[in-house]
Amino acid sequence: MSTVLEVQNLTKRYGDLVAVNGVSFSVNRQEIFGILGPNGAGKTSTLEMIETLRPIDSGTVMLDGLDVTKHPQKVKRIIGVQLQASAFFDKLSLTELLLLFGEMYSRQVDPLALLNEVELKDKAKSYVTDLSGGQKQRFSIAAALVNDPVILFLDEPTTGLDPQARRHLWGVIKRIRSEGKTVVLTTHYMEEAEELCERVAIMDNGKIIANAPPQELVQQLIGKGFKKERVERLASLEDVFLDLTGHSLRADQ
């Protein structure tokens, strides 16, 4: 397995606060890599430095063989980014927005194919303001795919979505990976990380405190003698909710 992203000793300071403190990790090609952690752990700052949005105070980021500090323009061409608050211009249809983003990469894009990828083909003529939360997030993934990126960065893609929309988005992300892309995402949801990620890095106070496949981390914990106090239930409230309201996406999703 080849490494596509190599982060070493990445550091970011805001005044006295060290938001990212010597973070190192690597991501393999065609992997879904999760960065977990509580709010303020430094996940977004880490991503933004890799994405060229924030100057790197110290450390290096090599992305598909390119040094992010030295070649930010080249890096921008091979990454796809979904920001936490991804907003788009009003009064442009999804098709027009994708064409415009394509222009920014000097690319002719096929908007319908991209929308099809995220299951929004029937919304091609809608404005972003007319989309539901889940649709907005899926559109913002489509917009991140216009340049056929090597790596896709998703910052909390499912925050604020209902269970169906979340599951739908998981499906989209898995399919994108199966088509050869590498995905790096941040999340607050552990079941999301377990469901999607080959490997996760857990961040706290600007440091990575664990970095392994989810199952391995769980085994390590069990190995330390950890036992959940309650017996595992056969179903959870979320299962009830999904059973009652339908597993699959409803028309308005």
Added chain:
Amino acid sequence: MRLILKMTAVSVKMFMRQKEAVLWSILLPLFMVFLFSFVSFDGLGTISLGIVNHSSDTTLVGFLQPIKTLKIFEGEEEQELTRLREGDRALVLIIPASFQSAGTDSLTLYLNAERPQETQAGRVIVQRAVDEMVFRRHSVPRPTLRTESINSRNLSYIDFLLPGILAMSIMNSGIFGVAFGFVILKKRGILRRLLVTPINPRDFIISQVISRLMVLMLQVVIMVVAGMMLFELHFAGSLLDMLIVGVLGGIVFLAIGFTLSGVSKSEDQVAPLANVITLPMMFLSGIFFSRSNLPGIAHTITDFFPLTYLADGLRTIAIEGATLGDIWQQVLGLAVWAVVTIALAVKAFRWE
């Protein structure tokens, strides 16, 4: 280059789809002209004269009444003098009980000291009516004064107003459009989203400026054409010159808009700043009324307002058919402002 053109086209498209924006920048100015076309300013030049006639001789009153410049009120002495003190009358004429048109009894004329211009003119008019009365009685031979008014183009208030409103709407869409627009783009993270693409941020700004200037040119053309068709605007100049001066003014106000968007974090901060800049200009740059009545120092200060340059420039082209060379002072004034405001905008503008 291709990207700039493409983004420009897209921005114009987005603008046209924003009904409020179209309404504000194109229909609202027309509507204001329409409203003001109903306003009659005939009442503004009249002089209010109270007449208290204690006599039974109405000859003098008869002479005064047909004079259009006077607005005459007849009443009791006490009442009329009160009105004078309260400022409702410029002059009050007291005709004594013993008055006869053939006699020599004195008349008394009270003047409102706070309205020197009106009272001066009113006094001459009253004196003139008294003289006329005497001349008529004695049939004094005298030369007559034949008057003829020459005003070939018959300019109306609309001719003054429309270029002013046009200048004002160029200012408002420049300052408010950009300042609010960019603060929102920043706040909602749209600018950040653009920053992760390989576009040169400068290209995005350029496309924004070009698209806004294109809308501005559309504003100019629509105002002039609609003015001529709907409001009998006497447009004597060149539309091209109007566009050039309009664009120059537009650049100044766009730059102010970019500066404001740089120094404010939210819409709440932009609004008061934009108002502080636009409101004084709106009222003092001779948009609705001529600046000739402004006191000396205010006149001198407002001479240098960018909106004054823009309004005067557009108006002189429209009314007098002036060329750019004729209004070089306004063009130079706007050019200097453009340099200053662009420098400010470059310094103040922030992407995040």
